[in-house]
Amino acid sequence: MALPSSYLLRETGGNLARNIVMTVAAVVTMAVSLTALGGVLIMRQAVNKATVQYQGGVELDIFLNPNASAQEVNGIRQELVSMTPTQIKKCSYVDKTAAFTEFRQMFSGQPDMLKVMTPSRMPTSFRCVPAKAQNVGQLAAEFSKQPGVYNVGYPGQEIKQWLAHFATLRNVTLVVAGGVMIGAIALVVNTIQLAIFARRREVAVMKLVGATNWFIRVPFMLEGLVEGLVGAAVAFVITFTARNTFASFTGTNPLLPSEPLNVSSHEALLTGVLVVVVGAAVGALGSAFAVRRHLSV
Amino acid sequence: MIRFDHVHKTYKGSVVALKDVTVDIKRGEFVFVVGPSGSGKTTFLSLVTKEERADSGEIWVAGKEVGSLPPWKVPYLRRNIGCIFQDFRLLPERTVYDNVAFALEVTGRPRHFVRSQVPQILELVGLGNKMGRRPGELSGGEQQRVAVARAFVNRPLILLADEPTGNLDPATTAGIMRLLERINQYGTTVVMATHHQEIVDAMRKRVIELDHGVVVRDQARGVYGMVGA
Numbered sequence: 137m138a139l140p141s142s143y144l145l146r147e148t149g150g151n152l153a154r155n156i157v158m159t160v161a162a163v164v165t166m167a168v169s170l171t172a173l174g175g176v177l178i179m180r181q182a183v184n185k186a187t188v189q190y191q192g193g194v195e196l197d198i199f200l201n202p203n204a205s206a207q208e209v210n211g212i213r214q215e216l217v218s219m220t221p222t223q224i225k226k227c228s229y230v231d232k233t234a235a236f237t238e239f240r241q242m243f244s245g246q247p248d249m250l251k252v253m254t255p256s257r258m259p260t261s262f263r264c265v266p267a268k269a270q271n272v273g274q275l276a277a278e279f280s281k282q283p284g285v286y287n288v289g290y291p292g293q294e295i296k297q298w299l300a301h302f303a304t305l306r307n308v309t310l311v312v313a314g315g316v317m318i319g320a321i322a323l324v325v326n327t328i329q330l331a332i333f334a335r336r337r338e339v340a341v342m343k344l345v346g347a348t349n350w351f352i353r354v355p356f357m358l359e360g361l362v363e364g365l366v367g368a369a370v371a372f373v374i375t376f377t378a379r380n381t382f383a384s385f386t387g388t389n390p391l392l393p394s395e396p397l398n399v400s401s402h403e404a405l406l407t408g409v410l411v412v413v414v415g416a417a418v419g420a421l422g423s424a425f426a427v428r429r430h431l432s433v
Numbered sequence: 434m435i436r437f438d439h440v441h442k443t444y445k446g447s448v449v450a451l452k453d454v455t456v457d458i459k460r461g462e463f464v465f466v467v468g469p470s471g472s473g474k475t476t477f478l479s480l481v482t483k484e485e486r487a488d489s490g491e492i493w494v495a496g497k498e499v500g501s502l503p504p505w506k507v508p509y510l511r512r513n514i515g516c517i518f519q520d521f522r523l524l525p526e527r528t529v530y531d532n533v534a535f536a537l538e539v540t541g542r543p544r545h546f547v548r549s550q551v552p553q554i555l556e557l558v559g560l561g562n563k564m565g566r567r568p569g570e571l572s573g574g575e576q577q578r579v580a581v582a583r584a585f586v587n588r589p590l591i592l593l594a595d596e597p598t599g600n601l602d603p604a605t606t607a608g609i610m611r612l613l614e615r616i617n618q619y620g621t622t623v624v625m626a627t628h629h630q631e632i633v634d635a636m637r638k639r640v641i642e643l644d645h646g647v648v649v650r651d652q653a654r655g656v657y658g659m660v661g662a
Contacts, residue, residue, distance in 0.1 A: 143538065338524055344482075345587070346512035347539035349505065 147355035151331045158327040165323050166367025169316035174375030174411040176309045179302055181403055196272055198262040198279050201286045208284025227264040324360050324422030332430050353427040364419020372408040379404040434460045434622045440490035442476055450476040452646040463617045465633050466626040467657055468643035474626035478593045482514055483507050495590050512540055515584030515592045519599035521576045523568040529579050530564040536583045550586055558582045574605030585616055594625040630657035
């Protein structure tokens, strides 16, 4: 027998309104746990992307002394050529003009920095991609000793540190999300139990006059589903907003490795959908557990 | 219509509620179940609706063996049985109309059917002019009439009444009994558990007397106490 929608709407809405305090508590807990889950999932995507980037192409910047002689520069160039392609995949020379153009792009939001810098003050460098990413540290150590070299930089160290921090943060958040999720399920179960208790007379009359189990149970199950969905919707908005804020923050801050840690809107949207599905499932399962335990013919 | 065949029922703590009960109630009968408190009257009625399960023996209701009925079929069994109680069991926040309509709605009856049946049944019980009232605004007798209307609105084959006049004065009791008799005349089998000696003696219907869970008397056109006792 199909349940009439007017009955379902009336009963589910009535239950939610009657238990408003517990309903709000369940929704808030659900929203918090699902936000944590959404955050973890987005962080996971960011870290995975960063790891791929890190493994796929680490760059090595060999900055030259401003007063390095042409002979020293040529010596470095020849050594780099001799190492290609066994140790070095590719290499390019970044002159003062190119370096200044890059600098302007990087600090486009900071006019004070742009004012004090001129092309003649920019260091020249060789920008190389090692054949094997894991050898980048060894190559850096080797070239930093060469005459005419001012400094050798590679982003691997920073990224490694970032990845380590993010991995720790991700694991901690995952544990917290799991804990809060269990709390959310318990709250949904408790809310539904209270709703069943508040309507025990009505439920007794329903049984008496021959209502089926589903007729009695479905409004309570929908109540849990609605709580899960509303909590998930809140979590979805928070997660999506947080992702946008994070993206704009890393995008404008030259000190952060913005590109690798960026998660696209599309990916964030998929994560949001997953969060909503989990919320609905948690709400429905919690209420199903409660009605199964407390409502039977 | 209702047949108990060597039925035993014991509650936790070894309290014997019914002991080897065998009775056969035919379609359209009006039966009083009498006996002192704790004699097993309410258990007898609860076994018919499968609110309780028998420990042994067979119970047949409307052609179905209740013990072997799977749980999902129990609601359909109950739709053939109307129930009324001493404490009415009405929903206080719903109107008289809604209390009766509720019994039809939960069985999935269409709205137009509900709209046509509820006023009709409320007229039958004499409450056609009080459909918009809530139970709290009615007298005890009127509340019991609402309960009777709710029990009868599905036109059940059986009407079970557990001390329906326990909270009512003699005049109101007489009104309720007239109503039950009328419902019985429509063909519904009525089984009523009661302590009310006057009405049993006045109506002279079949009487089943229980004592400590045992049927000690099953008498056609009987009275409350043993004739000549």
